Amino acid sequence: MNKKRLEIKALAFLVYGYVMLYQTSSMFDLLLTNIAKYIHLTEEEKVTFVACLKPIQIKRKQFVLNEGEICRNSVFVNNGCLRGFTVDKNGIEHVLSFAPPGWWIADMYSLISQKPGILNIEALEDTEALILSKAGQEKLYHEIPKFERFFRILTENSLVANQQRIIDNMSLTAEERYSIFCKRYPTLIDHLPQKQIASYIGVTPEFFSRMRAEMVRKKK
């Protein structure tokens, strides 16, 4: 009798474990799917990887990183949206990047050098994310060298996008840059406050507002 009870208990625990696994796994699905586009992970490797991740919740307007701090994590967004921005000597903010679901964000300079950074990272809405510490990332490089490949590819893609942005900033008008933004990030447009988009494409909110009115006028 005693033994049977133990068995039942053990079974219940197992079931509970599976349920937990099943439930919480959804939190890693988006990231694992993204990774699968570039490298193949065994189930065991997935477990090792997931063990390096820590889920966090960030309230709207809350900061994940402040300028002057050392960036110790990469952040992968599951829900919501983050922004990375700097503040210039006149107190004006400049958006370097948005991180909607499926995107990574960090202060790359600070993360690499482990010196104080210049980036602020803030939630534009309530956000669920996973963080991967620098230590965790280096552990991954050691234990599963395929991750070198994954992050190389990720970084390459990011570099290409940033180079294109430099070229666009040098050779296009604000209006053209905005059109490109709309095409490239259609989901962000209705989501984001105008002033954030204005800051990203590199104009003042006032000019952006006028420009949009102008564009509507033209189309008629």
Added chain:
Amino acid sequence: MNKKRLEIKALAFLVYGYVMLYQTSSMFDLLLTNIAKYIHLTEEEKVTFVACLKPIQIKRKQFVLNEGEICRNSVFVNNGCLRGFTVDKNGIEHVLSFAPPGWWIADMYSLISQKPGILNIEALEDTEALILSKAGQEKLYHEIPKFERFFRILTENSLVANQQRIIDNMSLTAEERYSIFCKRYPTLIDHLPQKQIASYIGVTPEFFSRMRAEMVRKKK
């Protein structure tokens, strides 16, 4: 007698081989030294690596890559200087990057996607360089996975520099951007035609010329 002749011949060939190795090795020194900062290669791996490289000579004003072509190589500069630039719809050139000795250059977008690119790469002076084909690079990733790490780090550094440039373009005046350029690339300043620097920092040659005169005037 016949045998001895053969031995001498073999010895001569060996000596010749070493001399060749010694002479030509200087051509790879800069690159191997750079790599050694990030990963350790065995002598055997060095040989494998060097076998993937092909030396080229580029005359001043000659193009290594034209927009519209598919970029099939990364180029590492030993001597001289290359520039990567785009031409906008008004025919104005915009310099995305310079490649002085010790630097890599390529149309990253095209190299990754193997689609026609938008970058022109041209020699600003007679240049000696090494090219690593995309195929060669992928062979390296397979045979010596450490190269995943090397190129990841290279790409990360490049990404950081490009992000900083985006921020600078959004938050600084042309004069400030020029000051930063002077500090960051002191060797390039006396080397490069002014109009190339103007194009890199994102102003016209006329404005750049006036700006510099202005800066001299101020300092007195």
Added chain:
DNA sequence: TGCATTTCTTAATCTACATCATGTTTTCCA
């Protein structure tokens, strides 16, 4: 060495976008 080409300079005028100011609409949260 000299001449053609490219690069640099300087000046007048123009424009895309910034700044300042003020009112209106939307959003948030107590």
Added chain:
DNA sequence: TGGAAAACATGATGTAGATTAAGAAATGCA
């Protein structure tokens, strides 16, 4: 749910840098 804060719109004016033009200096190459 209502009132404060944030976001957006619009007008008047200012400015960094572009454009056009034309001459002077430097450079490359036959």
